Amino acid sequence: MDFFELISEPIDITTVARRVVPPECGATVTLDGYVRKFTKGRETLHLFYEAYEPMALKEMRKLIEQAKRDFEISNVGIVHRLGRLEIGETSVVISVAAPHRKAAFAACEWLIRELKRTVPIWKKEVYADGEVWVEGESEPPAVAGG
Amino acid sequence: MDFFELISEPIDITTVARRVVPPECGATVTLDGYVRKFTKGRETLHLFYEAYEPMALKEMRKLIEQAKRDFEISNVGIVHRLGRLEIGETSVVISVAAPHRKAAFAACEWLIRELKRTVPIWKKEVYADGEVWVEGESEPPAVAGG
Amino acid sequence: MSVRVLFFGATADVAGKRETSIDLGGNSNVGAALESVLRDQPSLQSYKLLFSVNQEYAELDTSISDGDELAIFTPVSGG
């Protein structure tokens, strides 16, 4: 019941949140990330997300596997949208269902932090006077095996 | 744009999550609590929630005010459902929008913990062979002014 | 003086009603009101009870005035 997807259509967060719910669970924590209108005072008109799709899906799968090892959670759903997004539209949803909400909060927070660090997706911000590919601020992941 | 409601109809969590989003924000964290099928191995057929409604709304308002003092968040929405709920239906949704997700996670986790401790709502679990009003496990709130 | 008393959840089931009214002397408090309620509803004694006066959490020594709304309930279990 875990899932990870890259889609080009709008994300319905209720659907994502509901798909991770097993009968024994008590709480789902959902992170809904969306397009900001202002970044450092500059107005964004819209955004464009691009992924290295097969690798992004591999990395999303790894994140879910790691989260399920490290936290007492039942199911994880991750959906990231690609292509052009308007202001306020959801770019990413991460839902974590767990018997106890504490683990769901911790795992969801860990997953979004790691997703931004490891999943090969890039965001282009489009302004009235130009556009910029945003460079991630986090350290790249350590390479297993080198 | 904060809101707090007691409703008897099903809760649509996307709507709740969206209502807290201001243009400057980057993330919304949503806690979706729902009816568990099994509690301590006993099968629940359905649940019933009752509130001391005017006091519950007062306490919900206080929680939001406190959260906005203590965390760097923009908006909070809390919707708690009352009446009969079937297994898997959402009983409570808390959505917190913030410029940075860390504060949204922290505030949402604090809000659900405090809601369960302070907001006068009671849950009745109905089993095949009886029903029980669940007694809260948390300490009652300290009285201001005594 | 007269005080309105509300019950919810378990306390409403035990009391067999959701609301009652009690008469108290002047300068009363939650403790005195509770004693009066328990005379009618001794079964409530076996529950852990919380109180509010006019929809604010209260303790046994919180004072009560004529027309106040006292609620008696078990620890909350919403969420």
Added chain:
Amino acid sequence: MSVRVLFFGATADVAGKRETSIDLGGNSNVGAALESVLRDQPSLQSYKLLFSVNQEYAELDTSISDGDELAIFTPVSGG
């Protein structure tokens, strides 16, 4: 041996293409492949670059074999 090279986001814009192919001697690694790419695309040098080989993160000393898929990109910014 031949290696397929993919670019994304900023690196695709700078390279002016999303994909290319390079020829390397045997027993090569990411560092050698990068040198080859930079000869054609020197502007990439001003970017912080990450690498993957066959869709797994790689470093400069990660070895590359014939037919491998090398990707060159800037730090990711999804979410």
